Amino acid sequence: MVVLMSGARIVFDRWDGRYARRMEGVRSSATRDLFAAAGQSDMVSFAGGMPDIARVPNELVLAAAREAILDHGAEALQYGSSEGREPLRRIISGLMAEIGARVRPDDVVVTAGAQQGLDLLAKVFLDPGDVIITEGPTYLGALQAFSAYQPRVVCVPMDERGMLTDVLEQRLRELGPQGAKFIYTIPNFQNPRGVTMAPERRRRLLELAREYDIPVIEDDPYGRLRFEGGHMRPLRALDEDVVYLGTFSKIFAPGLRLGWVVAPSAIRRKLLLAKQAADLCGSSYAQLTAEGYFSGTSWRRVLRHLVTAYAARRDVMLAALAEYFPAEARWSMPEGGFFLWVELPSFLDLGALLPEAVEHGVTYVPGSAFYPDGRTGRNCMRLAFCYASPDEIREGVRRLAEVLEDRLELYRAFAAADALPPQDADREDVRA
Amino acid sequence: MKEKIAVLMGGLSLEREISLQSGKRVTEALTNLGYRVVPLDLTPDLVSTLRSERPDAVYIALHGKYGEDGTVQELLEFLGIPYTGPGVLASTLAWDKGISKRLMRASGIPTPPWVTLTADAFKHMGAASALDLLADAVGGLPVAVKPAQQGSALGLTRVADDDALSEALLTAFSCGQTVLIERWIEGASIAVSVLDLGDGVTALPPVEMQPKSGLFDFSAMYTPGETDYYVPARLDAAVTAQVGRLAERVHTLLGCRHVSRIDMVVSPDGMPYVLECNTSPGMTETSLLPMAAQAAGIGFQELVELLACAPLHELE
Numbered sequence: 001m002v003v004l005m006s007g008a009r010i011v012f013d014r015w016d017g018r019y020a021r022r023m024e025g026v027r028s029s030a031t032r033d034l035f036a037a038a039g040q041s042d043m044v045s046f047a048g049g050m051p052d053i054a055r056v057p058n059e060l061v062l063a064a065a066r067e068a069i070l071d072h073g074a075e076a077l078q079y080g081s082s083e084g085r086e087p088l089r090r091i092i093s094g095l096m097a098e099i100g101a102r103v104r105p106d107d108v109v110v111t112a113g114a115q116q117g118l119d120l121l122a123k124v125f126l127d128p129g130d131v132i133i134t135e136g137p138t139y140l141g142a143l144q145a146f147s148a149y150q151p152r153v154v155c156v157p158m159d160e161r162g163m164l165t166d167v168l169e170q171r172l173r174e175l176g177p178q179g180a181k182f183i184y185t186i187p188n189f190q191n192p193r194g195v196t197m198a199p200e201r202r203r204r205l206l207e208l209a210r211e212y213d214i215p216v217i218e219d220d221p222y223g224r225l226r227f228e229g230g231h232m233r234p235l236r237a238l239d240e241d242v243v244y245l246g247t248f249s250k251i252f253a254p255g256l257r258l259g260w261v262v263a264p265s266a267i268r269r270k271l272l273l274a275k276q277a278a279d280l281c282g283s284s285y286a287q288l289t290a291e292g293y294f295s296g297t298s299w300r301r302v303l304r305h306l307v308t309a310y311a312a313r314r315d316v317m318l319a320a321l322a323e324y325f326p327a328e329a330r331w332s333m334p335e336g337g338f339f340l341w342v343e344l345p346s347f348l349d350l351g352a353l354l355p356e357a358v359e360h361g362v363t364y365v366p367g368s369a370f371y372p373d374g375r376t377g378r379n380c381m382r383l384a385f386c387y388a389s390p391d392e393i394r395e396g397v398r399r400l401a402e403v404l405e406d407r408l409e410l411y412r413a414f415a416a417a418d419a420l421p422p423q424d425a426d427r428e429d430v431r432a
Numbered sequence: 433m434k435e436k437i438a439v440l441m442g443g444l445s446l447e448r449e450i451s452l453q454s455g456k457r458v459t460e461a462l463t464n465l466g467y468r469v470v471p472l473d474l475t476p477d478l479v480s481t482l483r484s485e486r487p488d489a490v491y492i493a494l495h496g497k498y499g500e501d502g503t504v505q506e507l508l509e510f511l512g513i514p515y516t517g518p519g520v521l522a523s524t525l526a527w528d529k530g531i532s533k534r535l536m537r538a539s540g541i542p543t544p545p546w547v548t549l550t551a552d553a554f555k556h557m558g559a560a561s562a563l564d565l566l567a568d569a570v571g572g573l574p575v576a577v578k579p580a581q582q583g584s585a586l587g588l589t590r591v592a593d594d595d596a597l598s599e600a601l602l603t604a605f606s607c608g609q610t611v612l613i614e615r616w617i618e619g620a621s622i623a624v625s626v627l628d629l630g631d632g633v634t635a636l637p638p639v640e641m642q643p644k645s646g647l648f649d650f651s652a653m654y655t656p657g658e659t660d661y662y663v664p665a666r667l668d669a670a671v672t673a674q675v676g677r678l679a680e681r682v683h684t685l686l687g688c689r690h691v692s693r694i695d696m697v698v699s700p701d702g703m704p705y706v707l708e709c710n711t712s713p714g715m716t717e718t719s720l721l722p723m724a725a726q727a728a729g730i731g732f733q734e735l736v737e738l739l740a741c742a743p744l745h746e747l748e
Contacts, residue, residue, distance in 0.1 A: 008481040010441065010471040012456055347602035352586075355444045409555045410605055414598055417560030421599035 022128075025147040044396030046383040047363045049191065049338045051250055055306050060299075061253070064292030065285075072288050080284040082272050084110025084260070088287045091294045092246065092260050099223060101237040101244070103262050109271050110282050114221055114247040114259035117271075118145040120278065121182070121217060121243065121261070124270045126151050131180040133171060135163050137341075137370030137377050139191045139219065142184060153372040154180065160332065162187060162197025165204040172212045182215045182243075187235060189222040189337025192370045192382035196335060199232055206239045215267070219245045222337035224303065227311035229335045236262060243267060248290055250338075251303055256286040310338070310386055313393060317385040320397035326408045331383075338386040341367070344404065345411050347421065349378045353403060362399040434467045437740050438487035438513075440504065442473035445496030447586070454715035455493035461736040462491070474498060482511060489743045490515040491736075492712055496582065500712045501527040514743035518688040518711040525686045526709040529612050530580045532686060536706055539685055541678060543706045544697075545570045546614040548580055551605050563597055566613055574616040577601055579608035590616055614707075619699040622665050623720040624679035625713060626692050629742050633683055635676035636724035640665035659718070663727045671702045682709050690742045693721055 068076045075085075083089070089105035096103040111117045118141070126132070128150035134142070136155025146153065154175070156168045163185060172179065185205065187197040197205070209216045218235040236244040247259035261271060275281075293299055314334060321331055321342070331342045344350065351366040367380025388396060414420050439462065441455025442448055455471060462469045470485050472478060474494065482490075490513050498504055502524040508515045518526065526532050530548035537543060547569050553559040567573045577600035578588040587607035589600035604611040621643075625636040640662040664672065679694040686692075686709055693713035698704045713721040715736070725735040 008472045008475045008477040010452075010455070010459075010473050012459065012471065345602075347599060347606060349603075349606045352606055358444070407606065410551050411602065413554040413558070414560045414602065417558065417563070419560045419563050419598045421602065422595065 022148050022150055025150060026144060042361055043358075044362045044388055044392045044399065046385070046388065046393075046396055046400075047365050048387065049384045050387045051254060052306065052309060052387060053253055053255070055309060056253055056302055057298075060293060060302070061289070064289045064295075067292045068285055068288035076285040076288045078284060080281045080287070082109075082276050082281045083268075084108065084282055085284065085287045085291065087291050088258075089260075091291060092262075095246070095294075096236070096244075096262065099231065099237070100233040101262075102240075103236070103244075107262050107265075107268070109261045109263070109268055109275065110287060111259045111261055111275070112257045112279065112282055113249060113254070114219060114245040114261075115141055115145065116257075116275075116278070117245045117259055117261040118142050118219070119148075120271050120274045122146045122149045122151075123274045124267070125181045125215075131175060133168070133180045133183040133214075134372075135185055135190060135193070137192050137367060137380075137382075138184065139186060140365070140369055142219065143370070143372055146184075147372075151181070155371060155376070158190065158193055158195055160195050162190065162195055162201050163205065165201050165208065168205065169208055172208055172214070176212075178213050180212075180214050182217050183209055184217045184219065185235070186219045186221075188220055188232070189225065189334050189339070191222070191337070192339050192341055192365070192367070194332040194334030194337060194340040196232065202232070202235055202238060206235060206242070210239075215241070215243060217243045217245065221245075221247045221250050224251055225307055225310060225338070226336040227307065227314065240264070251306075252290060252293060252299065256283075256290060258282070258286055258290055307336075310336075313385045313388070313390060314340070316390040316393045317383065317397060320394045324398050324401035326401065326404055328408055328411060329404070338384050339382050340385065342381050342383060343367075344379045344381075345408075346379050347411070348404075348407055350381045351378055353407070357400060357403050360399045360403050362396045362403075364400065434465075435488035435744060436468040436470065436485070437462055437489050437491055438470040438472050438482065438485060439491045439493055440472050440474065440478075440499070441493040443494050443496070443498055444474060445494070445498060447496040450714060450716060451493060451495045451499065453717070454495065454719070457715050457717075457732070458491055458493050458736050458740075461733045462740060464733060465737055467740070474504075479507070479511070482513065487513060489513065489740065491740050492517050493715060495712055495714060500710070501581065514746065516739050516743055517690050518686075518692060522687040522689070522692075523711045526688070526692070526711045528581055528610075529578075529708050530610060532682075532709055533612075535685055536682060539681070541681055541685070541706055542704065544576075544615040544617050546612055549601075549611050549613070551609045551611075554601075554605075560598070563601075564594070566597060567591075567594065570613060570615040572615070576612075576614045576616050577604050578612050578614070579604045580610035580612045582607045617697040617699055617705050619697045620665065620667070622667070622675055622696045622698055622704070623724070624675050624694045624696065625721045625724040626679050626683040626688070626694065627725075627738070628683060628689055628691065629738055630745055633680045635679045636721075637664035637727040638667065638672060638675050638679075639663045639720045639724050639727075640667075641720070661718075661720075661723060663723050665698075667698060668702070671698060671704065675704050678704055678706060682706055691721070691739055 089108040092108050093103050093105045122145055126149035130151045132151045133154045136157055154171055156163050220234055236242040241264055244262040328345050329342055332340050334340050351368050354366055364381040364383055367377030368374050371377050439455050439459050441451045459469050459471045490508055492515055502520045505520045505523050533543045549559055574590055574592040577591055587604045589603055591597050591600045621641045622638045624638045627634050642660045644658055682694045683692045693710040695707045696704050722732050
């Protein structure tokens with residue numbers, strides 16, 4: 001709805017009705033409106049996936065920024081090349097090598113966050129009505145970026161080992177060779193499910209993509225935020241045709257808006273044309289600052305601290321869930337990243353429950369927000385453990401449990417009378 | 433100078449989006465008519481804003497919880513601000529479908545047989561062990577299962593076999609604490625809007641809804657093209673007159689004023705059954721009250737002005 005608010009007063013959009021039709025599919029969520037309407041001060045938010053930027057030392061950033069201006073002022077404040085500065089692309093090439101992918105600096109296009117990469121790829125590949133394949137649920141921001149180009153989104157479900165490749169195969173068979181413009185996947189600590197794609201699924205996904213001749217877009221914002229378990233090689237390391245999206249937002253700072261796309265040269269050429277139309281080139285100043293920041297070794301220590309802090313918060317959230325959450329709830333055990341996914345009995349509509357949660361001083365994102373149809377996943381929610389402090393996390397989970405408990409009492413009454421709906425009666429009462 | 437009117441919309445209910453659409457259209461209409469309009473949302477700043485703005489009247493374009501259940505009406509009476517639509521008591525009675533159906537049955541107004549069950553009856557008294565009796569208690573399947581206190585058909589399920597009953601109940605309970613299990617009457621879905629603006633209670637022409645999916649649920653109601661509308665409804669003259677009189681009786685019975693919309697089903701043999709009374713009917717592009725008014729020769733702007741002026745006239 002086209003409304004801007006200040007206090008209780010509503011101000012309508014006077015240009016409503018004159019916007020392009022493609023914007024109709026790009027919707028602000030009812031959730032966001034609700035938060036705006038709630039305006040409560042001691043709200044615990046599990047909604048946004050914001051990095052804990054306070055842990056990045058100001059003096060390190062300041063040194064890099066000062067150097068960018070003092071030593072490279074003329075370049076920092078000038079237009080740059082569309083593909084991004086060569087020194088930064090060399091750093092990116094090094095970062096990619098560390099995760100097992102051989103990437104030349106020339107294979108890289110620097111973008112304004114990986115988000116711009118998503119927009120540019122959609123712009124380059126999609127006509128209205130084109131089919132794309134994503135995981136279901138998938139990153140809300142990707143759905144938003146894609147939706148402006150009006151594709152038909154086919155979702156492939158996941159389990160604890162990532163995308164179900166046998167379902168993918170079924171979909172691909174239905175769609176036929178080149179039946180989709182691309183497959184979009186987040187293999188590591190998937191947003192919002194929190195699961196990581198197992199190595200054999202990665203290989204199978206690539207085989208299928210080859211067989212049906214469909215490009216794969218690998219989005220990997222959280223790959224380096226692993227708390228435990230072994231590193232898994234990215235899809236790009238297994239297949240050089242994979243388009244890889246990386247970002248400095250989680251390993252440095254989202255405020256610099258720096259991400260990158262690694263793509264085969266033909267796709268890269270199209271991306272550059274689209275990039276030029278979008279913003280000519282990225283910010284040279286931001287790129288120089290990142291070059292300075294990543295030239296030493298301090299960033300590794302900062303990243304280790306960040307990962308340790310996120311791991312601790314995940315542990316606090318898992319412990320709080322185990323302590324407070326009802327037995328009927330199941331949740332993922334992310335080995336890294338920002339999010340975990342909670343599933344409740346099928347009759348619970350967590351979108352409908354959100355106003356009540358907001359009244360109780362806690363927010364989350366209802367699962368349905370991560371599906372293009374806006375309906376699937378209603379009994380699920382995404383909880384971000386990255387931003388709230390450990391104390392807030394415990395309190396927030398406690399409040400949330402209170403809201404759920406009330407609804408679940410009813411569910412238990414049905415269970416006690418052996419009157420549960422069939423699919424819920426089949427549910428194992430276990431924690432994932 | 434024309435009066436200052438605050439239009440109340442949005443809120444925290446499940447029908448927030450719909451209410452914002454209603455409120456926006458009402459705001460535009462009143463602005464075009466030259467009123468000073470203050471569009472307001474239900475936020476913690478509402479009362480302070482109302483006190484500083486001092487509107488002459490409030491137009492209630494809220495739907496669902498708080499806006500339609502008497503909460504806002506009670507608040508506005510306390511603040512001494514006249515408002516549109518039914519008062520506290522009528523809002524409270526109409527909001528609870530179980531209560532209003534009891535009143536209707538006692539006055540001989542036909543309404544489908546039903547059972548009302550609260551969540552507490554399930555949680556604390558083992559009502560789930562009597563699910564097998566439920567369908568027979570209202571005359572057999574199919575039945576409608578819906579929250580007793582929610583607008584816009586949120587949480588509504590048509591249940592055709594016993595296996596689906598518990599799921600439907602749980603779905604309805606996710607929208608509210610009381611659930612209505614009602615005999616499903618096959619037939620035409622009809623909405624009769626009633627105007628009552630100081631010169632008597634008058635039913636507008638009935639509107640017939642034919643959802644393409646077969647069920648007039650939330651999505652059929654608000655997605656353009658998902659429902660075909662017939663204004664006036666495809667009823668013969670005698671039945672048309674009868675549903676009009678029924679609607680007027682329900683409006684009066686519940687003590688409504690200014691406006692209400694009575695939803696009914698007319699069975700193939702021409703027998704009307706009243707389902708519920710809405711005290712803050714939608715004013716969106718696909719809403720039924722503006723459609724009915726149009727059929728009676730009252731344009732949208734005129735309708736809004738009639739309603740907005742009703743509380744002002746009562747002051748005089």
